[in-house]
Amino acid sequence: MKRKLLGVIDATTYHEDLEDLLTHRSLAALPFAGRYRIIDFVLSNMVNSGIRSVAIFPKMQYRSLMDHLGSGKNWDLNRKRDGLFFFPSPIVDNDGNKIGSFEHFAANMDFFKRSTQEYAIISNCYTVFNMDFRPILDWHRHSSCDITEIHHENGSSMEMYLIKTSLLIKLLETRNETGYTCMRDVVQDFDHQYTVCHYDYNGYAVMIDSIENYFSTSMNLLKTDVWKQLFLKDSPIFTKVKDEPPTKYVKGSFVKNAMIANGCVISGTVENSIISRGVKIGKGAVIKNSIIMQKCQIEDNCYLDSVILDKDVKIEAGTHLTGSARSPFVVRKGMKQGALMNS
Incomplete structure (x- = not known):
């Protein structure tokens, strides 16, 4: 598993409804639950799923994000081989709400070509959830899928995609001919030649995209049943450790x-x-x-x-x-x- 799945986190998204909280930071670095940042959830899920190589693609206002993640030590990603990688976007005016910009990825093509992982999981940075990606990879392989889009149980896309790394590279190299700009373009094109599957996830998951949504999701954490779905003993959410006295x-x-x-x-x-x-x-x-x-x-x-x-x-x-x-x-x-x- 360690060499089969590559983690790719798109940290370029900007939601105008969160503007008051994103003046000095990216959405990925938005504080949550008192001691975490939003990106901690997807990053911890990847690490808990055995992923040892994670690439983060930020755009603007990413200083606080890089300060939070550092070398990746708190996620056991400060490694001689693989580990944590940052690839800031060279494109300022790209659409910040399309997960997995092919232009952004293509600007760092060497990273994907040097990767030894056979598959890649591409994810947004702003979903609060606790998911093991390993069963999804097994399901994807046994179902003979080219691309698997993860859906929530309500049928909506979670903007997470599992794909062979070689196919991702092909999509990047042919983007000008196909017109595909991101993963969403591929899965929504009825004329593509790929087998696109949908994997339904029935666990707790909330995508933070507005002040109201951020507030209600935070307040729900005070409910024991919600807390127990998100913070699991065998699948912890890691964050930056700070040495401070008790309250x-x-x-x-x-x-x-x-x-x-x-x-x-x-x-x-x-x-x-x-x-x-x-x-x-x-x-x-x-x-x-x-x-x-x-x-x-x-x-x-x-x-x-x-x-x-x-x-x-x-x-x-x-x-x-x-x-x-x-x-x-x-x-x-x-x-x-x-x-x-x-x-």
């Missing part, structure tokens, strides 16, 4: 049904919320149904309900911010929000 709960603080990462100082109330590393919540502050990202500071006597605070946000004392499940109140990275600003 400190000051006398008088109150926490109920919340996920709180390391390095926080909690002096107020937190309910039904996700709190990332290094967050400080002041005395008398109340945080409900919210997502608070890394190193935010919420001063005394604030009230936040259905709010998303991006990293390094400061909320001044006495500030009240309220959103809703369908329209959470979003504060962009590094901003300061005060009571007078909301009056």
